[in-house]
Amino acid sequence: MGKTLILLLCAASCALDGAAPAVFAIRDARIVTVSGPVLERGTVLIRDGLIQEVGASVAVPPDAWVIEGKGLTVYPGLIDALSTLGIAEAAATTTITTRGGGRTPALPSIPSTPAMPSETPGPPGLPSIITTTGPPAQGPEDRPSNTSWVRAADLISPTDRRLESARSAGFTTAVTFPPRGIFAGQGAVINLAGEKAGQMVIASPAGLYLTVSSGGFSSFPSSLFGVMAYIRQVFLDSEHYVLAKQAYQNQPAGTRRPAYDRALEGVLDAPRLLIPAVRAVELDRMVRFAAELKRKAVLYGGHEAYRVTDLLKKSGTPLLVSLRWPERSRDADPEDQEPLRMLELRERAPSTPGALVKAGVPFAFYTEGVSTSRELQRAIKRALDAGLSSADALRAFTLSPAEIYGVADRLGSVDKGKIANLVVTSGELFQEKTQVRYVFIDGLKYEPLPETPEEVTR
């Protein structure tokens, strides 16, 4: 009696989709588990935010809210492998400005030949904001542009407006990072819904986000090799820091104490580094740089990786591939001649995912602002057309990013015991006609926003 009352009260108190009952069953749907073979007809049972059962014949308990799955497909919830979702301050500056124009000075990846203006897209990754306040830095010891101790997990806001549109496109999870600076900070794997910020965090820290941006001529570092020297020095300092702290710990008496350095604390905490690399030259450079730093690294950007798959394979470095395929800048002079090299990159970048699969290089996708279903479909279609299978495309949004970030034991596939993050669609995911019907995050059901007219005409 009491239980039923509570249940009824719960049911009555949910006006919105968020506060739904704790037990769900999606019955007789097509289930793409990713970790195993497709279940043409199966049932997923969700309880208390976890996948309790998944199989061809699963008994549906009486207290479950049932969704009839005929005509529907269930996938693991999509993971955006590099993002600022959930960080409210990043929302203000995350109207992805067109690459190559209008952004605050950031280090463009252009070669030393006279640059063609509509050239390479701007730096990969998150919109980078460089703030130069205070006197110019005189060297690495001033720790310019370094907020490595900042944790995305501490900055999450459940009311970030972007969360809803991300969910509508099928995303349940994002690996979100503070976007500001060279040592930007520690990321967190978060679910894209929750009442409180703390509830959203799945794993933290997820990795240290690095950029090679520099601001202006007058403050160190003001060049790419300046940034690299700086990063190298900071890592050396962090190794020394450990030794110095240890020595002091062992024998404080008579020893000068080492200064506390929060930047180094942040660097030491990172389970992996995220390093930008788009062009083959950059991928080559950063693979070697990461090896030199003796830290686990993940490269992001990846558009020209199709040329260096062997190198990536050998180094065991995973790659995050941006779905914002390189395109000619809208701001560009229409009569500007672009070099063949650029045209080829643009043509062949979408073949990177397929090439990575062939070579056995682990990789995941990130949206880099390609946020609506339609845009996503278009972007993924280019990769599919260039040789990526849809199964591999899906994996790059689910189990692969989970593996890369070390959370594959709890996320990334429709398996018993994992977090109940699912996307339920009307058909094959990433196909034009397919619509997202529901998204489950931590076992709670969400429905997508209706598509706005702007999105439709894009």
Place this chain on the structure above:
Amino acid sequence: MKSLWLVILAAAPLVAGPPTVIQNAKVLTVTKGRFDGSIVIRDGKIVEAGERVLVPQDARIIDAGGQYVMPGIIDPHSHIAAESTNEGSISVSSMVSIKDVLNPEDIAIYRALAGGVTTALIMHGSANSIGGVCTAVKMRWGKDASGIQLDGAKSVLKMALGENPKRRGGSTPFGVSATPARYPATRMGVEDVIREAFIEALAYQKTWRDYQAKLKRGEKPVPPRRDLKLDPLVEVLEGRMLVHAHCYRADEILMLLRLADEFHFNIKALIHVLEGYKVAKEIAEHHSSATTFSDWWAYKMEAIDAIPYNAALMMRKGVLVSLNSDSAELMRHLNQEAAKVIKYGGVSEDEALAMITINPAKQMDVDNRVGSIEPGKDADLVIYDKHPLSNYAKVQKVLIDGELYFDRDREVSQRTDKESRKKALLEKAREQQKRQGPPAGMTRRPS
């Protein structure tokens, strides 16, 4: 795209390849005179060079058709193939390294190759009194960043004196206002900056020596903090890194030589050194050398006394002299610059050619490997259709490590292929653009 991979495959292990013989050539060895004959190349090295040679049975023959062969040109001062030039925010930026930012896909490499250059020293710029660490590369077009490096070459530390490193001392550079001034603002300050840096380096060196001593005694001390800025300076003090210094005026040249004497290191090469002729004696006494422009002058105050006789005059006073380009354009015709040293100063042909081959090789400490046509050296060779000191001479072929990296006939014949590939991609892009709509701001297309 395909050609890139083909070149990479073609440049794969040379050990497996057959020997190459360049026949029927007018060979300018630079160090051992000239002869009409042949050069035998095996495993990337010159094994024989003379009027009559033993031609291996399986040799690939290159018939030079009576044309001229000289050693590949060496440019000891260039900024190509690197994605950074200056870390100009601070006055001592020895922590940065060109090696970190090499760009093997810079078209300037290919263009230099087509101008006969086979080796170049890629430099940090001259924005700071002490710049970064510089790297020697070969123009191996098609290889990756590790592939273009000249293995085993000593690193070089860049220094700069005169107007450039003091430009940011208070005045507003490049029209940007409100940029904070950066010390130094005078030539006096430049000396101060360099001296301070080496004092710091000496102290740093001492902390490491003390540490090593403690280790030897069986202690377990915490090692000193490694400072990437000071490491190269210590290497300079210990003779393991060369110093090349950009300078113009006689007074600053002398200043640096004296300062180097004070700290017991050698200035391996003075760059540009346009007033070097005024202090040639002192340069020779310090066992430094010079790498200069043939005839640039009057672009800055410190260049007003620059004379095209500089190279010849310094040479006559006992200084080792080379020419450099400091320019992706000038790099393409260093052979013509060498001819100017004959015009202004009357040096011999071999002396002029030495200034773009063996002399820069010596300044980079790679003269055991490159810079002349002698058995044992790398097969870095250029074939010209006329004598290289003629303005009418055109580069026909360039070999690096015995591999053909540039072939004018082949390149010319491949142009239409490249053009059609580009056309096809442009068409495709145009189609795509049409579907996406016009770019922002275009109301009418310019006709």
Place this chain on the structure above:
Amino acid sequence: MKTLIFALLCSLPLAAGTDDSFLLRGVTVHPVSGADIPNGAVLVRDGKIVEVGAKLAAPKGLRIIDAKGLHVYPGMIDSATEMGLSEISSVRETNDTTEIGDFNPQLRAIVAVNPASEHIPVTRANGITSVITMPQGGIVCGQAALIHLDGWTWQEMEVRPSVCMNLRFPVIQGGSGRASFREGMSRVPFAEAKRNYDRRMQQLYDFFEQARRYQKAKAAGSAEVDLKLEAMLPVLERKLPVVVNASRERAIKEALRFAEKQQIRMVLAGAEESWKLAGELKSQNIPVLLGPTLALPAQEDDPYDKPFTLPGELCKAGVKIAFGTFSTSASRNLPYQAANAVAFGLPYQEGLKSLTLNPAEIWGLADQLGSIEKGKWADLIVTDGDPLETRTQIKQMFIKGKAVDLENKHHRLYEQYLRRP
């Protein structure tokens, strides 16, 4: 006094000649306008060439210069410099090329030429006898002057004080053009760059309109003198050619259209991508003042030798070309610009012509300069070989028949420091 002694030493024992009259003989004469004359002679009187031939009789009392085994060419003409207007390019106080404002046709470069500039003796030491020196500021920069590289004052130096109008054709900035800094550059979006360009083009068209109205008003006798517009009249009347500086294809196309519309006599300068429009240049009879041959290709994908083959391509298409260094300190290297073009396809004679007769014709001074022909100024260089080759030495130079001192600052410093113990 010295001149007299010199003349006595040079002439027959009897009467002394004037210092701009002589017979140069025993040389290979390269007239440029005709076939070479081995073992020829040039007779000069009062600064003018009077006779050129195989064997010329030595008139009584005339100074004879025997130059056996040597060669004589017309002095070379650099059609694009800032000679006398700029001493040290990075020091503002020494530069007089760039005035404030976009439309300054009334400015005359000639009056700002410093006859004591070090660049003058340095340049002529390698065989350049005259140059065009050009103002550079704004769009309509001002009147360039063609000067001899000899004279106590600019007035003595002037050959034609107003030889052409220099015009820097507007370009769409920020979209096209090379980024000078690799790092941290923010680019102007095309739309904005195009707006700026359209505005400047409109200003240019308006300015020409204004000039036309002034022309009409003046003809009707009802105009108040306006110096700027007054200076435009020779342009409108096609008496003064306009050097239009444009490099890229689009800019050149627009410039051609502009020239046709405005009915001006145009000379295209810079012209990096002019090879794409050779046909149009030929059909509109527009000569080209070429930028340095020794330059990098405009586009990454251009053949590596494009700048070298360009002069030959234009010549083949029937376009008249002249070389200019667009420099002051490197003006002495003018002949090597031609040499590199010759290496890559420009016929040698055409190369030589593009340094001498072609510029003379383009600038309307073919009656005075550009070849060794009767009636022209004796602007001559005596060399020990082909002046397009670096190792050739200039042995003697004559400007208007007067021997020119080839000594210069560089050689003086050389001598001085050679003597340092």
